[in-house]
Amino acid sequence: MANAHEMSIAQTLLKLGAQDERMNTGLHTDVDEIAEGIFRLSTWVPGITEHGFTFNQFLLTGEQPFLFHCGMRQLFPLVSGAIAKVIPLERLRWISLAHIEADECGAMNMLLAAAPHAEVIHGPLAIMLSLNDMCDRPPVVAPGSDAHDIGGHRLRFIATPHVPHNWESGLWFDETTSTLLAGDLLTHTGKCSALTESDCVAPALEAEELFHATGLTTNLAPTLEQLAQLQPTTLALMHGASFTGDGAGQLRGLAEGYAAMAR
Numbered sequence: 001m002a003n004a005h006e007m008s009i010a011q012t013l014l015k016l017g018a019q020d021e022r023m024n025t026g027l028h029t030d031v032d033e034i035a036e037g038i039f040r041l042s043t044w045v046p047g048i049t050e051h052g053f054t055f056n057q058f059l060l061t062g063e064q065p066f067l068f069h070c071g072m073r074q075l076f077p078l079v080s081g082a083i084a085k086v087i088p089l090e091r092l093r094w095i096s097l098a099h100i101e102a103d104e105c106g107a108m109n110m111l112l113a114a115a116p117h118a119e120v121i122h123g124p125l126a127i128m129l130s131l132n133d134m135c136d137r138p139p140v141v142a143p144g145s146d147a148h149d150i151g152g153h154r155l156r157f158i159a160t161p162h163v164p165h166n167w168e169s170g171l172w173f174d175e176t177t178s179t180l181l182a183g184d185l186l187t188h189t190g191k192c193s194a195l196t197e198s199d200c201v202a203p204a205l206e207a208e209e210l211f212h213a214t215g216l217t218t219n220l221a222p223t224l225e226q227l228a229q230l231q232p233t234t235l236a237l238m239h240g241a242s243f244t245g246d247g248a249g250q251l252r253g254l255a256e257g258y259a260a261m262a263r
Helices: 009-019 073-086 108-114 124-134 201-211 220-228 247-262
Strands: 029-035 038-045 053-060 066-068 094-096 119-122 154-159 170-174 179-183 234-237 242-244
Touching: 029 073, 029 234, 029 242, 038 073, 038 234, 053 073, 053 234, 073 108, 094 108, 119 124, 201 247, 220 247, 234 247
Parallel strands: 066 094, 094 119, 179 234
Antiparallel strands: 029 038, 038 053, 053 066, 154 170, 170 179, 234 242
């Protein structure tokens, strides 16, 4: 049987939640703008690693507000309250996620219920495999070669199968702010600032040694290079501080670190 270090991040959280149904007692969700019109909603949860662990969602404002990651059902009161500090919750128009996992889509249908015009948008593979069945409203297929223009942000969907994990995985790049919504890439632990210029590669490799969450497959390095070629200046990370600066350098450094692990 796998030990806690071998469990996925989501499995670890669900184990904690099963032990304490009041897991969000005393927790709060911080709201910080990390790029123009992009807000990081961050909940730090103790007990997951010795330094705790952050669960982050990203809200892009504009004519059609877009949320990347939903959070778990247990955190819905906190996450929905954080969204409401930026926009009226019922204005939420688009919901997306990197892949199917509790911390990314657990509260998806709760958000659909709270925002009557919201729709889930993802790549065709995720929709075929899971979202057609999971969503309370039919999901929308992300544009292939065109940008998804939400009025204030132009988003491009990038399929990243098995990177860092899950076949249906996909990320979004905001051309307007050069922000990569990077999902679980560069995950690191602890209670941290909203935005950092400090290296995230070393702490991400430490977290990988703890969680073993990344599929060290043959398409890992090419996918990271594809993302690096976008030249992002902000990396919106689901777990840990978001990064500002040479995002391509961070992604290439991560690829080099993974290559060393695989040897």
